[in-house]
Amino acid sequence: MQASDAAEGEPRPGRIRKPVGWSMITIGVLVAVSATLVWHRDGFGGVLDILTHDVTLFGRMLPRVLAGCLLGAFIAEILPHEKVSRSLGPNSGLKGLLIGAAFGAILPGGPFTAYPVASALLTVGADFGATIAMVVSWTLIGYGRAVAWELPIMGTDFTLWRIVISLPLPVLAGAFGRFVYVRMYPKDVE
């Protein structure tokens, strides 16, 4: 848990940002190797086709990424730290996990909103358990991906049963996460 807290109305100090890390290097190498393979197989035209398609996709995605970043930053500023710690912190019990799961299920947008907001919750006092419940709920129960992609591709029957079976999983994952966390990092929890 971050100890940094600010008085009401006072902006929090800026977060420290990670420089280019191993994840970027891994994906960069993976992309370079794959692009070379495509070039070998399909020639320069094949490489260009994919590039055009993906640059278009990237351009359409940018405004949403900005919206997600702003959403996360606003939420980190406006949520009162003590209230979040109480309702989503390590001692929030089943209720905290349920709130986290409900929040993940109703959150609009895609990964560009879910992860900035989850990160903001961690910053203002949610514990790993509630945040795991939120992320897992967004990924399994969130309506965005189900409506846009799963229903048309997998069909109604599969999608609905998949969601029904997934319903208990976010809270279970959060509870399991909390259970393991307090045993792995006992110093982080008072």
Add this chain to the structure above:
Amino acid sequence: MSAALLIDLILWGSVAAVGFIAYRNGPKVLKASLREGSMDFVNIVPRIALGVIGSGYIAAVMPQEIITGWLGPNSGWFGVLAAIAGAATPGGPVVGFSIGAVALKAGGGPPQVLAYVIAWALFAFQRLLLWEIPFMPARFVWFRAAVSLPFPFLAAAIAMAIGRP
């Protein structure tokens, strides 16, 4: 495209709503969060550019037939394979769900496909690398992934127990 428009409306509507609350807390709070959000954006754009523009190439060379084969009715170690297949699936939701749909049509067992779809939702390496690691603390990402490991299996077990989907 109306679904995309609706998503954008809800998204920017939410941004405006929380932005307004921040403004009510004082112009200083609004300014600070705008600065934080913009810094996050500037910081994250190169990673997302690399991931989005590069993922097309990764998807183009991944042999999807192999993943589909893993989900066949004779895949005894279905849970393990489904989890690996889910994590290894490149590309966005279209690829993930299409592989699931193909596996179903090709005679894959519904519990296997269910485990695959859930594993994909939880572990797809591209989403982890592209979105979760840049935004979240590294300790959270690996902890979250490790804690999620049992759940594709649990979901498949529930599906087999109730005989659905």
